[in-house]
Amino acid sequence: MEDTRESAKARPSRADDQPPASPTAAAAQLQRLLEYASEHDEHLYMVLRLGLSSIRAYAKASKDTGTIDKIANVRHRALEKLATDDDRRVSVLNDLAQDFLAKFEVSNLKTDIETCLHLFHDAASSSTLLLDEHRWHGIHNIGTALMERYRAFGASSDLHLAIEKLKQALALASEDGPVRIVQLRALGLTYIHKYAESHAQEDFESAKATLQTIIDMDPLSVEHHAQVLFDLSSLHLCDSRNSVTTRCQEAPIPTSLVENDSTAHGPSHAKRRKDHQLAIVDEMIRLIRASLQKPSTKYSHLERLNQLSVTYLYRYRLTGAEVDRKTSDSIAQNALSMALEGKLDHLKLQAAVENIERVIEGSQLTKPRFDLELGKLYIIKYDRLGCPTDLETGHSLLQRGLRKATSSSVRRELLIVLGGMVHLRRFAADGSSADIEAAIEMFEEALQISSEADRSGVMLLLGLGSAYLSRYSRTKSPQDFNTGMTTLENAHKAALEADLLVDDALSHLADAHSLLYQKGKDLPSINRAIELAEEAFVIGIESIDKWNRLECLSQYYLFRYEQTNDQSDLQAALRRLREVVEQIPGDHPDRAWYFQRYTAFLTVFGGNEIGHTETDSLTLLEEALDHGPSRPVQRIWAGRRLAKQYTVEGAWKLAYRALERTMALVPLLTPNFLRNDDKKSVISPIAGLATDAAVVALRAGKSPYEAVNLIELGRGIIQSSLTSMRTDVSKLEEAHPKLAQTFVRSRDLLDTPWLPPEPPSHADSRPLAPGADSRPLAPGQHPNVRYAAHRELQRTIQEIRNLDGFERFGLGPTESEIKAAAASGPIVMINVSASGKAFIMEPENIQMLWLPLLSEKAMHEYEVKMRSGQIHTTLEWLWRVIVKPVLRVLGYDDGPADTWPRICWIPTGELIKFPLHAAGLHLQGESQSLLDRAVSTYSSSLRTVVDARRNGQNSEPSRSTATAALVGVETTLAAVRSEMDGVSRICTSMGMQVLRPEPFQGDVMAALNSCDVFHFAGHGKTDRDDPLRSGLILADGCLTLDTLFQANLSSRKPYLAFLSACGTGQVTHHDLVHEGLHLIAACQVAGFRIVIGTLWKVRDSVCLDLALRLYEWISANGLSAESVAEGFHNICRSLRAEWVTKEQRYRESRSNKHRSSERPFSSDVEDDDEDVDDMGEERNKT
Incomplete structure (x- = not known):
């Protein structure tokens, strides 16, 4: 059995006491000890003494209070096993108190230090050997704990009592040896604090005498010698400043100490004072230099170098001697070099950063080198810990250094290169293509001034090649890929020649060959990628990028397995990925990604052979979803997989909890600094997520509102991010005008279009390159x-x-706000997954209606029929499976007796492609269609309709001041001129000012910014690959959806946008259908209260007829939303009646002929010899 008093002795360390290598290793070591202790109660005390203290030290360094609590719980168990008269209780009580002291130094909670003191008192009073030579230990611990409480809360009574306890302990201890050194130093530091508070000379002398005693002792502990000299120099600094500190770098040296004080006391007094201060400074320099000669840890040595640099700067201010300033500068540079050399583990990163910051601040150094070194260290810290603030701090330092560096500075190139690296990291984290462009621009600039293939030259080529490949990931441009590949090959050659960054060059080149494989699936490319990646891993085994390299290597082996079906490749992929999962630190910013990749791998290929169970996967995914340091997109992937596994098991409540947490992360995917095009690229992980989440919510017993709320969170993300930013601030301006002004300033900068502020007019217009x-x-x-x-x-x-x-x-609507909005007419949201659900929102309640015949499979079948021209069948299906059941619940069983009821439809997913408003059995008489039961409108989201109804959508402009902007592009459309002339005539008759801008982008955008009514007649374009490039065809190009999204008209709230063109409400991109990216939505987001558009192709003459009828209605009945909707509804009914008459005549004339297919809608087919009359050309471009 180990001596129970061993804690009072200076004992050698053992292998079991060494700190673990990482948080993961610490947790594993603790778990092993706990498991052993649980099985061997008789050895519990030995377990405590062997391992827990070293784990506690590591947990304290990593600020892991949870592990400290676990250690404390084990010690409590040990106390329960020990008899009350067992001398070992004293050691356990002391160790338990040390646990709470360590926890207090992290938490700063008063309860922790109070518990610590209580335990130390218990330990002291429990000792049965009142005259024991080691009794000093308990009293000394009480004194040090009191000092910790004093430092935290500043009670002088704690300081005085600490001195009393430390003196009492000193009197009980032996008169020599290392124990006495510890006691004397603790007492000396306490006197320094007391002198800083009291300014009493006797306290100064007591501190000095106590510390000097250590210096005079023989034999002398060299470990303590250096630290005591350092403490003495701090005491002298305290004497010169009379301020509360024991570390000179904690506060800058006041200039008042070196100013001439001749006015108050005369020149002779000022000289005596200056001589006294100079003597103190020289003594400080002597003591610090002496301490530097003694062995110490790297970081305590850095701290002393820092203080020495600051002290020489202080001497320079007293003497004005240039040699003192240069000495200070030189020492600071040595400290910087020392701080940055070698590999820094993550626990020392913060210490290294703080040391360099102290050197720069204390020495007031302004050279670009210091900004470069500190900026570089912040980037390393970001790579390791993933905190965006570190990346931005590093970038700010690099920018500051760049402003200081002259054009001929040797460090200018490296500053530019590191700046480009920051932009690359931003792109990887947030997906902003502007960062890629900025990175390439910076790397190209550095390339122009690059002088040699040194570290910065290799880094430059690596950065430039990576930037081109990153841009290729968005553009798919062969030129970008080829440039990136060539540049990385050159970087590899340069790295080999200079013997610098070879592992980085290999890793980047491996990634390029992997991309080459993905382009053509050629086996040699993936073989080369594996070869390069394996070599990179071996060379850079301690690289901070180690885990990413292992994960990439695993993916490369999987790629090769796709081609070879070789089980050894599959096993290699698993082995590499498993290494990552088992060893990656707990605070690594990619931990969630690696965990979900690992579980996905095992789901596909099985994990039984390695003993991996479904429970293991759920545990990993739960941790991944809640892993704060990981990026939102990584946690969302983990959340989706976690919810899916729970649903397979039928654990609906657990699945809902997972999805609830997952959906809360969705808004973080699209920060406001991203372009819309970038947002479109980063939202792919959530396609269909909202639909599934709503189903799970209902299966988990949640309310329809909770299901609707999840749908709102997970669809229309781009529109929602813009709408949130453009929220109404009128109430805020009234209550808090300054805060409103701050909000508006930042919002307006972020909401500035990416296009130039003044687009070219038709006079100097030129065709645009593809995309805004x-x-x-x-x-x-x-x-x-x-x-x-x-x-x-x-x-x-x-x-x-x-x-x-x-x-x-800026948040979405509450349940009560939704119900209030439904007072103007029910709101119906349709959600479709394996089956359909209608969420019917009325003033009294929100209810869910199950639509059993509606499914994704059925929608796909009827979309095909609709495209082939089978419109009747599609409209009848919509009536039967969706509209009629909803109307039955609402009580709309027949046509209205007087006023038309109104329904706002919010279709989701693929259903946005279908014309719900036209559903019905139109050839079977009155009241068998929605047109005969209610007025229909659409909204892209609940938020949009709630905001519109709350903000007085039914108001209308004064006709005498209203402006109508009419844009017509005739080209091949014969009816456009007649439509423009007719609409212009009607608007003029209403007293509106009519603008007829030329069909050029600059002119049209200028008109949009000043009109109340916008009417476009011409061709529409639907881009199947990129919905943001869909738009209205003008003379100089396309007025795109993205451009309209950026046109913020919300402050003016224009009334009507009439898009008389084909497909302005059409979305053909399957993966983005949940976003609802079409021109109607863009006009709504831009600020128009009412938007009229089309779901598909439409005939030229039909556009003319409908437009003229609607404006005639508006002239007679007004421009409110209610009036326009009713007018449009009545016109559609009239057109439907005309069509029915023609269709019935047509069918009668064909009654004796066999028809292989039904008659398509005349407004949705190409010119056909069988048409009753030619409807003219369609307004469509693809």
């Missing part, structure tokens, strides 16, 4: 500016939500 974002950025649109504005906006929004009455500022 290929044009130059507007002022202030550099990604750095947008990042800063986004951070300010988020801080402002949080501040606003902390105010009474603004808790839901």
Whole structure:
């Protein structure tokens, strides 16, 4: 049995006491000890003494209070096993008190330090050997704990009592040896604190004498010698400043100490004072230099170098001697080099950062090198811990260094290269293509001034090659890929020649060959990728990028397995991925991604052979979903997989809890600094997620509102991000005008179009390159500016939500707000997955209606029929499976007796392609269609319809001041001129000012920004590959959906946008159908209260007829939303009646002929010899 008093001795360390290598290793070591202790109660005490203290030290360093609590629980168990008269209780009580002291140093909670003191007192009073030579230990511990409480809370009584206890312990201990050194130093530091508080000379002398005693002792502990000299120098600094500190770098040296004080005391007094201060400084320098000669740890040595640099700077201020300033500078540079050398583990990163910051701040050094080194360290810290603030801090330092560096500075190139690396990391984290462009621009600039293939040259080529490949991931441009591949091959050659960054070069080149394999599925490419990646891993075994390399290597083996079906490749893939999962640190920013990849692998290929169970997968995925340091997109992937596994097991409540947490992460995918095109690229993980989440919510017994809320969170993400930013601030301006001004400033900067602020007019117009974002950025649109504005906006929004009455500022509608909006007419949201659900929202309640005949499979079948021209069949199906059941619940069984009821439809998913408003059995008489029961409108989201109804959608402009902008593009459309002339005539007769801008983008955008009514007649374009590039065809190109999204007209709230063109409400991109990216939605988001558009192709003459009828109605009945909807409804009924008459005549004339297919709608087919009359050309471009 180990000596129970061993804690009072200076004992050598053992292998079992060494700190674990990582948080994961610490947790594993603790678990092993706990398992052993649970099986061997008779050895529990030995377990405590052997291992727990070292794990506690590691847990304290990593701020892991949970592990400390586990250790404390084990010690409590040990106390329960020990008899009350067992001398070992004293050691356990002392160790338990040390646990709470360690926890207090992390938590700073008063309860922890109080528990610590209580336990130390218990240990002291439990000792049966009152005259024991080791009794000092308990009293000494009480004194040190009192000092910790004093440092935290500043009670002088704790300071005085600590001195009393430490002196008492000193009197009981032996007169020599290392134990006495520990006691004397603790007492000396306590006297320093007391002197800093009291300014009493006797306290200064007591501190000095106590510390000097250690210096005079023989034999002398060199470990303590250096530290005591350092403490003495701190005491001298305290004497010169009379301020509370024991570390000179904790506060800057005040200039008042070196100013001439001749006015108050005369020149002779000032000289004596200066001589006294100089003597103190010289003594400090002597003591610090002496301490530096003694062995110490790297970071305590750094701390002393820092203090020495600061002290020489202080001497320079006293003497004005240039040699003192240069000495300070030189020492600071040595400290920087020392801090940055070698590999820094994650627990020392913060310490290294703080050391360099102290050196720079204390020495007031302004050279670019210091910004470069500290910025570089912040980037390393970001790579390891994933905190965005570290990346932004590092970037700010690099920018500051770049401003200081001259054009000929040797460090300018490296500053530019590291700046480009920051942009690459931003792109990887957030997906902003502007960062890729900025990175390439910076790397190309550095390439122009690059002088040699040194570290910065290799890094430059690696960065440039990676940037081109990152851009290729978006553009799929062969040129980008080829440039990236060639550049990385050159980087590899340069790295080999310089013997620098070879593992990085190998890893990047492996990734490029993997991309080459994915393009053509050629086996040599993936073989080369594996070869390069294996070599990179071996060379860079300690690289901070180790885990990413292992995960990539696993993926490469899987790619090869696809081609070879070789089980050894599959096993290699599993082995590499398992290494990551088992060894990756707990706070690694990619932990969630690796965990979900591992579980996905085992789901596909099985994990029984390695003993992996479904429970193991659920545990990993639960941790991944809740892993704060990981990026939202990684946690969302984990959440989706977790929910899916729970649903397979029928654990609906657990699945709902997983999806609830997952959906809460969705808004984080699209920060406001991203372009719409970037947002479109990053939302792929949530396609269909909202639909599934709503089903799970209902199966878990949640209310229809909770299901609807999940749907709202997970669809229309791009529109929602814009709508949230454009929220009404009128109430905020009244209550808190300054805060509103701050919000508006950041919002307006982020909401500035990516296009130039003044698009070219037709006079100097030129065709645009494909896509709006290929044009130059507007002022202030550099990604750095947008990042800063986004951070300010988020801080402002949080501040606003902390105010009474603004808790839901910018958030979606509550249940009561939805019900209030339904007072103007029911709102019906249709959700489709394996089966359909209608959520019917009325003022009294929100209910769910099951639609058993509606499914994704059925929708696909009828979409095909609709495209082939079988419109009747499709409309009858919509009536039978969706509309009629909903109307039955609402009580709309017949046509209205007087006023038409109104329904707002919110279709989701693929259902947005279908014309719900036209559902019915139109050839079977009155009241068998929706047109005969209610007026229909559509909304892209609940938020949109609630905001519209709350903000007075039924108001209308004064006709005498209203402006109508009419844009017509005739080209091949014969009816456009007649339509434009007719609409112009009617608007003029209403007293409106009519604008007829030329059909050029600059002119049209200018008209949009000043009109109340916008009417477009011409061709529409639906882009099947990129909905954001769909748009209205003008003379100089396409007015795209993305451009309209950016046209913020919400402050003006224009009334009507009439898009008389084909497919303005059409979405053909399957993966983005949940986003509802079409021109009607774009006009709504831009700010129009009412938008009229089309779901598919439409004939030229039909557009003319409908437009003229509607404007005649508006002239007679007004421009309110209610009036326009009713007018449009009545016109559709009239057109339907005309069509029915023609169709019946047609069928009668064909009654004796066999028909292989039904008669298609005349407005949705190509010209046909069998048409009753030629409806003219369609307004459609694809």
